[in-house]
Amino acid sequence: MKSKPGKVLIIGSGIGGLSSAIILAKLGFDVTVLEKNRQPGGLTRSYTRDGIECAVGIHYLGSLGRNQVLRKFFDYLGVTDSIPVSRMGQDGVIDRYLFDAPETHPPRFDLPEGFDAYEENLQQAFPDERARIEIIVAAIRKTAGQLHALDLLYATESDFSLLDQSQPYGEVLDTLGCSPGLRSVLAIPSSWIGVPLADCPAYYHNMALASYVSSSWRLQQSGSDMVDVLVDRLLELGGKVITGAEISEILVDSRVVNGVQLTSGECLAGSHVIAAVHPQVVLQMLPEGAVKPSYRNRITKLQNTHSIFSVHARIDADTHAEIPYNIFKIETDEAGNVPDLKYYQIRESEKKGVNLLSILTSGKDDAWAPWNDTRSGCRGDDYREAKAQHAMQLIREAEQLFGSFKGLKMLDAYTPLTIRDWVNSPEGSAYGVLRSSSQTLATAILNRTAVKGLYLAGQNVMAPGVIGTIMGSFSSVKLILGADEFRKTIRL
Ligand SMILES: Cc1cc2nc3c(=O)[nH]c(=O)nc-3n(C[C@H](O)[C@H](O)[C@H](O)COP(=O)(O)OP(=O)(O)OC[C@H]3O[C@@H](n4cnc5c(N)ncnc54)[C@H](O)[C@@H]3O)c2cc1C
Known part of the structure; x- marks a missing residue:
């Protein structure tokens, strides 16, 4: 990207749209976020009933400890100090799992902070499965290292391939011969990303689990406060947010994007459009013929x-x-x-x-x-x-x-x-595209589209959750800048 950055229009003001906007605004792009609702924030936003803030898409966050992945993201976005959080697990429990199957399961299992404590809790609950647990936790520790080192963003494709680790985690556990009790305890992290264990790629399972065992946090304020912090940060960097702006069409000429049209009929010009919404929604916004039938077919068939x-x-x-x-x-x-x-x-x-x-x-x-x-x-x-x-x-x-x-x-x-x-x-899909082993190829590189200048962002491009969604924003920016320029300019 040697030339002066052009105007970027971002569709959607969830954590995906807002984080993409902040990153690009920091790099000097002219950024405008367009949101259909009257208030920004998407799933991140909480709502008020009887004077009480009710959360929607943020109940807890993983990996905000020093040198951990979400902390690195928040530091880069410049919002760490403005989003007050409390550390969970001070009494040894982040999550308590309750089971009602006394024949096969312990009545409860506590997920603690830290991999040693996690391994210890597993060993205590399943004393006959010591060797298996060692193998399982070693793989989770390795994934934690890759997650916090941001291998997904910085490693070259030959260093690191998700395809190598796309075996369903259920199969991995079958091969190890895990008991039903241990299997259920290990099934919960895949439910956080909405994928059944039997079809959850090992890497996604381990990444979700590692992100919370590394450290877990609750917002001290509401999800709406967090959205306000992100919006203020964007405005401070010169970006704009327009609410009540529903996009009906992405304007494309000869497979090159040149703007968007609102349902009001107004058109806005832009050299880049980032759609931080579901890819099937993006497809509906694209004029007939803007993408090849094979691309349309792949996106239409995605399971959610x-x-x-x-x-x-x-x-x-x-x-x-x-x-x-x-x-x-x-x-x-x-x-x-x-x-x-x-x-x-x-x-x-x-x-x-x-x-x-x-x-x-x-x-x-x-x-x-x-x-x-x-x-x-x-x-x-x-x-x-x-x-x-x-x-x-x-x-x-x-x-x-x-x-x-x-x-x-x-x-x-x-x-x-x-x-x-x-x-x-x-x-109403909660976590967007199903990141299953059966869909590994169909969901690969979803942020790259067949239209020049059009990129996707949001939870669908890499993984759901605040970490996965912001990771997706960085990866879309990487596509815009090119991998070499990204490595040079964005240090996390
Ligand atoms: C109930 C629930 C609980 C969750 N709990 C957690 C949790 O505890 N921790 C965690 O890390 N993650 C959690 N998640 C996941 C996390 O909330 C999501 O992965 C993340 O918020 C997705 O952000 P996004 O920006 O991709 O999408 P969204 O937040 O959905 O944002 C998309 C935005 O685009 C807008 N939009 C759509 N169409 C248009 C259009 N045509 N024109 C203009 N704007 C448009 C929408 O209105 C919306 O504001 C939870 C999710 C759910 C549903």
């Missing part, structure tokens, strides 16, 4: 991750104190696979005397199919009732773990349709 149903409720803080770790109630089958789980968090809220209970579980998309053709806010009373009923079932189930909730008031529940409409994610 499942969605999520979530409940937020207020509860009495004196009776139900904040729990400094996450709780997972895990459903297992006899082989140790995990068809579903419930995730619980009890945290202090902005209101004195009130704590916030959050529950997340898989979306059960079929249950919401009758309202597929409706939009958020206009789905009718029967939808509201179905949602409230499902939410109450989850709360009653939670009471079996936490006791009867005093001062309970449901604040909100959201369904796959809510996620679909809020961020334009196909069928």
Whole structure:
């Protein structure tokens, strides 16, 4: 990139769009982020009910410790000091997994901070599987080293290939002969990225697990505060964010991008467009003939991750104190696979005397199919009732773990349709494109498109989660700059 950078238009203001924008603004590009919603932030943004901030896409963050991957990203973006966080795991627990299968599983397993502690907890829970556990943890340590050294961004393709490590993790565990109990404990990290263990590439599994065992953190403020920090940083660097700007078309001439059109009809010119939205959404924005049928076919056929149903409720803080770790109630089958789980968090809220209970579980998309053709806010009373009923079932189930909730008031529940409409994610997919072993080739280098000047960013290009999404932003910038220039100019 010897010439002066041109104008960059970024579609979507989630963590993917905002982080891409900050990196490019730091490099001197003229950057404008365009967001369809009235407020920026996508899944990162929290929302307020009864004066309480309810999280959507950030419940905890991994690897913000010194020299760890997310800390390096936040330092580069210039936001580390403005996003206050608290370290989890001070009492030895980041996540507590609860099982109800006494024949095959221990009643609980605690995920701690640090690989020695993790190995020790595994050895204690599964004393007959010492040798296997050593092999398993050695591979996770190796991945942690690659993750924090940013091999995915800086190593040359011959040094490092994801394809070498794309064997399904379930198969790896089968080969080692793991017990169902150990298998279930190891299945949870793949659920964080929405991929079943049996089809989760070993590298993605180990990367997700390593990112949280390295260190885990909670935001001290809300997701919306984090979005404000990112937006302020971008504005400080001379970038712009325009909200209420839904893009209907990416303008392409002879396979070269030259701008975007909004649903209002307004057109904006740009030499580069970065679409930090789902690739299937990008495809709908591209004029017929802009890409080859084979590319259209590949993107259309991509399978996506499942969605999520979530409940937020207020509860009495004196009776139900904040729990400094996450709780997972895990459903297992006899082989140790995990068809579903419930995730619980009890945290202090902005209101004195009130704590916030959050529950997340898989979306059960079929249950919401009758309202597929409706939009958020206009789905009718029967939808509201179905949602409230499902939410109450989850709360009653939670009471079996936490006791009867005093001062309970449901604040909100959201369904796959809510996620679909809020961020334009196909069928409300929570983590975007399914990063499965069966789709390894179809999902490779998704940020490169067949249109010159058009790049993708966001959780779909490399991996979901805040780390995976920001990693995707750096990798898209690498494509724009070229690998040599990237290595020279961006030091993380
Ligand atoms: C319920 C849930 C819990 C999660 N928990 C965690 C967690 O604890 N920790 C973690 O690290 N990760 C978590 N994740 C994953 C993480 O939130 C996501 O990977 C990440 O936020 C994705 O960011 P993104 O920028 O790719 O997408 P998004 O946040 O979806 O942003 C895309 C943006 O593009 C906008 N847009 C779409 N179409 C258009 C258009 N036509 N014109 C203009 N704008 C458009 C959308 O409105 C949206 O703002 C969670 C995800 C979910 C769903």
